[in-house]
Amino acid sequence: MSATTTLHRATVKDKHSLLAIETCCFSTDRISPRQMHYLLTQAKATTLMALFGSQIVGYGMCLLPRPPRPARLYSLAVLPDWRGQQLARRLCESLLLELRSLHYSRCRLEVRRSQTAVQNLYLSLGFRPIDELPSYYQDQEDGLRMECTLNA
Ligand SMILES: CC(C)(COP(=O)(O)OP(=O)(O)OC[C@H]1O[C@@H](n2cnc3c(N)ncnc32)[C@H](O)[C@@H]1OP(=O)(O)O)[C@@H](O)C(=O)NCCC(=O)NCCS
Numbered sequence: 001m002s003a004t005t006t007l008h009r010a011t012v013k014d015k016h017s018l019l020a021i022e023t024c025c026f027s028t029d030r031i032s033p034r035q036m037h038y039l040l041t042q043a044k045a046t047t048l049m050a051l052f053g054s055q056i057v058g059y060g061m062c063l064l065p066r067p068p069r070p071a072r073l074y075s076l077a078v079l080p081d082w083r084g085q086q087l088a089r090r091l092c093e094s095l096l097l098e099l100r101s102l103h104y105s106r107c108r109l110e111v112r113r114s115q116t117a118v119q120n121l122y123l124s125l126g127f128r129p130i131d132e133l134p135s136y137y138q139d140q141e142d143g144l145r146m147e148c149t150l151n152a
Helices: 012-025 033-041 087-101 116-124
Strands: 005-009 045-052 055-063 071-078 106-112 128-133 143-149
Touching: 005 087, 012 033, 012 045, 012 055, 012 071, 033 045, 045 087, 055 087, 071 087, 087 116, 106 116, 116 143
Parallel strands: 071 106
Antiparallel strands: 005 045, 045 055, 055 071, 106 143, 128 143
């Protein structure tokens, strides 16, 4: 089914669907409606969504601070029924391509210590662990910061 899923840039019109994905995919540390509005309008950020027809089934968002600060993969989520079809990988690969075209040399992200499968996805995309983040999440779970070099 992933062959019929296409990637598109999100705009503020997609805010409610993206928030619904946040609610479905994260139990803590969700992006708030106000923050999502800001990220899709005024913030330096880029957001790609995976569409099946007109349905948004997943999305990835990168924050774009002024270089040489690293870009940051801020959110990545795919609806449960659509997982396991390489959508997260496609979203990440497209976002990393865009970061390269914007001349970012590094991208960082944070991931839960317990999410080893997701860490493996990031490892396969070129991210490497750079920091331990004790009690990083709202539920006090530890995190791991990972970084990918983009111009190597
Ligand atoms: C993490 C998430 C985005 C992965 O989405 P997905 O579309 O199913 O991922 P993909 O199909 O692109 O998987 C890519 C690879 O990661 C692995 N992977 C990713 N998440 C996995 C999981 N929860 N369990 C097992 N493997 C997983 C896959 O096995 C796959 O490996 P392969 O390419 O060698 O086959 C999705 O599970 C999700 O939305 N989870 C909840 C939100 C979340 O935790 N986001 C990450 C925050 S850091």
